Amino acid sequence: MGSPTDINQAIIETLYCEALVLADEVRSAFDLMPKRAGDEDFVRIALSVEGLRTTTRMMHVLAWLLNHRAYFSGELSEFQLRRHGLLPPDRPSDPEQLALLEPETCALIADTEAFHGRISRLDAAWRDRFVVRPDAVHRLRERLGREFGGG
Numbered sequence: 769m770g771s772p773t774d775i776n777q778a779i780i781e782t783l784y785c786e787a788l789v790l791a792d793e794v795r796s797a798f799d800l801m802p803k804r805a806g807d808e809d810f811v812r813i814a815l816s817v818e819g820l821r822t823t824t825r826m827m828h829v830l831a832w833l834l835n836h837r838a839y840f841s842g843e844l845s846e847f848q849l850r851r852h853g854l855l856p857p858d859r860p861s862d863p864e865q866l867a868l869l870e871p872e873t874c875a876l877i878a879d880t881e882a883f884h885g886r887i888s889r890l891d892a893a894w895r896d897r898f899v900v901r902p903d904a905v906h907r908l909r910e911r912l913g914r915e916f917g918g919g
Contacts, residue, residue: 777840814868
């Protein structure tokens with residue numbers, strides 16, 4: 769019987785499809801650099817910086833999902849997945865850069881941050897299964913040992 773933190777193939781496939789759609793939206797948004805009068809250079813810089821952060825975020829998520837897909841298809845062992853399938857931490861967007869971008873672009877960036885957050889929580893819950901914790905009796909024995917100087 770599985771626990772709520774179990775990741776199964778159906779969950780991974782659903783998230784993978786969602787990630788592909790989001791990644792395509794990101795590609796489209798940052799391929800088409802809108803022209804704005806005035807602060808055009810600053811807008812281009814903001815688009816470049818946030819575009820790089822956003823595409824990197826999505827590539828990390830896609831790599832994580834692809835590793836899990838490889839595990840479920842038998843191409844990776846659980847050991848390999850645990851060792852090489854860690855999701856890198858996110859680098860949040862810069863509010864000053866976001867202020868220069870169109871609201872639709874900012875919303876898309878926020879969607880990618882939220883998606884990365886979902887995957888990050890899923891990864892943390894999955895990895896938590898592998899943390900070795902002493903059972904209650906062992907912890908009690910350690911505490912008694914410290915209290916009574918027995919070891």
